[in-house]
């Protein structure tokens with residue numbers, strides 16, 4: 001093997017005129033049969049433009065090795081019998097992403113103050129471009145996410161997916177469920193109209209009836225003797241920063257475990273017995289090594 005071929009072309013010693021060592025820019029031996037590369041060649045430039053995103057991805061991948069995780073996730077083996085019920089987790093994830101994106105746009109126009117909150121919501125609904133649409137998506141999307149998370153939990157429960165070795169993923173799921181309910185509860189107060197005000201009073205009082213931590217929890221949520229400006233600020237901070245951050249981190253851990261452990265086969269497949277079991281005498285013989 002020629003040593004030159006091991007060195008990347010741009011780093012090779014430039015060739016003498018007429019010699020050509022394969023490096024870019026080397027003078028060709030015969031200008032008629034091998035004309036020099038023209039930088040204005042539009043086809044080549046177009047080809048390069050098409051390859052540019054691939055090159056950029058390869059550049060990132062060389063530095064992060066992220067494609068290993070992505071291909072592992074996208075091309076992972078799933079058990080026989082996997083069906084539409086297995087899409088409920090991804091559907092919940094999609095609902096969360098929609099909530100996150102619409103929430104960012106709502107936050108650009110919403111004011112968390114007792115005197116301006118309702119007016120800012122009216123402004124979003126009536127004057128902001130696509131405001132009613134984005135607000136509607138966020139409002140109905142919250143119910144969709146709650147419904148989907150319960151359906152997903154039901155699927156994992158009825159398919160026995162909470163059993164060994166997936167108990168930790170079930171526990172993470174339970175925390176995700178509590179956090180999703182917290183999102184729905186804290187978001188409900190934000191428009192600060194009569195309905196949201198009194199619903200939050202009832203919700204905080206219900207929390208207060210919980211054993212041991214209940215009264216502390218309701219005091220923490222109310223953030224003062226009465227529901228008011230401090231409550232609204234606290235609910236907004238919980239709704240915007242605290243809980244979404246925790247949800248994102250936990251979804252990351254949840255999906256990591258899904259990829260690592262794989263998903264559970266449907267129970268009706270697991271219950272099937274092998275068509276022909278080997279006789280016990282043969283199994284004993286192979287266990288003792290006397291069948292060789």
Ligand code: HEM
Nearest residue numbers: 086089090092093153156161170173174176177258263264
């Ligand atoms: C934000 C909420 C959640 C998201 C985005 C989410 C996402 C997912 C996804 C994408 C999967 C892959 C398989 C599938 O879709 O069924 C999965 C699996 C799983 N999830 Fe969730 N999940 C959430 C909440 C929950 C909850 C509330 C529970 C239960 C309390 C739970 C327990 C599980 C378990 C045990 C598995 C493994 C399933 C199996 O092995 O077949 N998840 N989750």
